[in-house]
Amino acid sequence: MAVNLYIPPESQIFPIEGVEIGTAEAGIRKANRRDLTVFRLAEGCSVAGVFTRNRFRAAPVQVCEKHLAGGHDIRALVVNTGNANAGTGESGLRAAHDTCAALGNVLGLAPTQVLPFSTGVILEPLPVDRLTAGLPAAVADASPSNWFAAAHSIMTTDTQPKIVSKRVALGKHTVTITGISKGAGMIKPNMATMLGFLATDAGIAPGLLRDMAGAIADRSFNRITVDGDTSTNDSFVIMATGKAPVRIDAVSDPLYTPLYEALADAAKELAQKIVRDAEGATKFMTIQVEEAGSREEALKVAYAVAQSPLVKTAFFASDPNLGRILCAIGYAGIDDLDVSKVRLWLGDVQVASRGERHPGYQEADGQRVMKEAEIVVRIALGRGDETETVYTCDFSHEYVSINADYRS
Known part of the structure; x- marks a missing residue:
C-alpha cells in the first residue's frame, strides 16, 4: 500500500523532444507483462x-560505466526487469554486451552507443x-509519449509507477523535465536508486552534466533507505537532448542554478516515491538531524x-517506544557525543x-503523531550547524511476506 504517492494524469506527463520510448513483452521472468524498455535518443544528446x-x-552496470567513460555518443538505453544479470560472471558480461550489440543492430548504432540496465x-x-528477440517490438513501439508505459514496464515489486513531469521557465524560454524510477526493496542507495531515468530538453555540456548527476543523486537518491541494502544494480541516468533553445555550458551561466534545482527537485520526488511505495x-x-558537527555525522545519525x-517496527505499530530512537542515536558512531545536549521531537x-x-x-501525544501516515522525526545534537535529512518508511508484516515469496 503506497503512502500518499501521487501519480500524475497522463495529460500532465510531458514528452521530451529527442527521447522516444518503446516497451515490449520479452518473457524475461514472467509471461504476459511488458518487461523490456528501450529509450531512443536523438543525436547530440548528453x-x-x-x-x-x-x-x-x-554486468550491465559495468558495461554502462565503460561506455560512458569512453566518451561515446550514447543514443539508446535498454532496460529489462525480472533478472538483474548480477553475480553472473563473464557470461553475464557477454550477455550485457550481446544486448548492446543486438539493439545497436536494430537501430543502426555501434554497441558502445547503447547503455544496458537490468533489475x-x-x-x-x-x-x-x-531479451534480444523482444527488441524489434520495443523499437517498433517507440513514441515520445510512452513515459507512463515505461514507468510500469521497469517495475518489479513496486505496486505503483513512479513518474514526475514538469515544465520550467528559464529566462525567456521553457524547458521540460520528465523522469521515472523503480524500486521498493533493497534500497539504501550508495549513489542513486534501483533504477532512475531523468530527461530534459535543455542542452547541457557533457562534462557539466556528469558533475550535475553526482550532485543531484547526492541530494535525492542518496537520502533514502527502505531496508539498508545497497543493490548490485543501482543506476541513475540523466539525459539532456538540447532540443529546447536553452544551452548551459558552465556553472557561471545564470540559468544553471534554476535548471539544476529543477532537476534536483524532480529527482528528489522520484526518490521519495520509492520510499512511499516501499515493500x-x-x-x-x-x-531530520540538526546541530551536527558535520554532514557526515548528521547522516550517520x-x-x-x-x-x-x-524503530521501524515501532512506527508500524504506532507504538511510542521512542527510547529506540535514542538507542540508535547512541550507536551511530559519534564517539564524543554529549548525550546531555541531545533533543528529540x-x-x-x-x-x-x-x-x-x-x-x-x-x-498520548507521541501516539497521536505515530498514527499519522507521514511523520517527521527531528533530532538536535547540540554540536554544530550542519543539517541533513533522510527519508524512510516503517517495517510491516508485508515486507517479510513480499521478500519471502519474491522468487516464488
Whole structure:
C-alpha cells in the first residue's frame, strides 16, 4: 500500500523532444507483462550516469560505466526487469554486451552507443535470447509519449509507477523535465536508486552534466533507505537532448542554478516515491538531524535511526517506544557525543531534552503523531550547524511476506 504517492494524469506527463520510448513483452521472468524498455535518443544528446558502489556490481552496470567513460555518443538505453544479470560472471558480461550489440543492430548504432540496465533476481543467468528477440517490438513501439508505459514496464515489486513531469521557465524560454524510477526493496542507495531515468530538453555540456548527476543523486537518491541494502544494480541516468533553445555550458551561466534545482527537485520526488511505495510500507518518515558537527555525522545519525528495525517496527505499530530512537542515536558512531545536549521531537511533540525524557512529554501525544501516515522525526545534537535529512518508511508484516515469496 503506497503512502500518499501521487501519480500524475497522463495529460500532465510531458514528452521530451529527442527521447522516444518503446516497451515490449520479452518473457524475461514472467509471461504476459511488458518487461523490456528501450529509450531512443536523438543525436547530440548528453548522457551521464551514477552507479552502485556495491562490489558485486551487475554486468550491465559495468558495461554502462565503460561506455560512458569512453566518451561515446550514447543514443539508446535498454532496460529489462525480472533478472538483474548480477553475480553472473563473464557470461553475464557477454550477455550485457550481446544486448548492446543486438539493439545497436536494430537501430543502426555501434554497441558502445547503447547503455544496458537490468533489475530483478540476482545470481541467475539473463535469458539474453528472449531479451534480444523482444527488441524489434520495443523499437517498433517507440513514441515520445510512452513515459507512463515505461514507468510500469521497469517495475518489479513496486505496486505503483513512479513518474514526475514538469515544465520550467528559464529566462525567456521553457524547458521540460520528465523522469521515472523503480524500486521498493533493497534500497539504501550508495549513489542513486534501483533504477532512475531523468530527461530534459535543455542542452547541457557533457562534462557539466556528469558533475550535475553526482550532485543531484547526492541530494535525492542518496537520502533514502527502505531496508539498508545497497543493490548490485543501482543506476541513475540523466539525459539532456538540447532540443529546447536553452544551452548551459558552465556553472557561471545564470540559468544553471534554476535548471539544476529543477532537476534536483524532480529527482528528489522520484526518490521519495520509492520510499512511499516501499515493500509493505504504511508510514513515510522524514528523519531530520540538526546541530551536527558535520554532514557526515548528521547522516550517520539519520541513517542509524532510519534503518533500525526496532524503530521501524515501532512506527508500524504506532507504538511510542521512542527510547529506540535514542538507542540508535547512541550507536551511530559519534564517539564524543554529549548525550546531555541531545533533543528529540516527534512531529510537533518534544520527546527528549538534555538526553532524557522531556518534562512535558505525554505518551498520548507521541501516539497521536505515530498514527499519522507521514511523520517527521527531528533530532538536535547540540554540536554544530550542519543539517541533513533522510527519508524512510516503517517495517510491516508485508515486507517479510513480499521478500519471502519474491522468487516464488
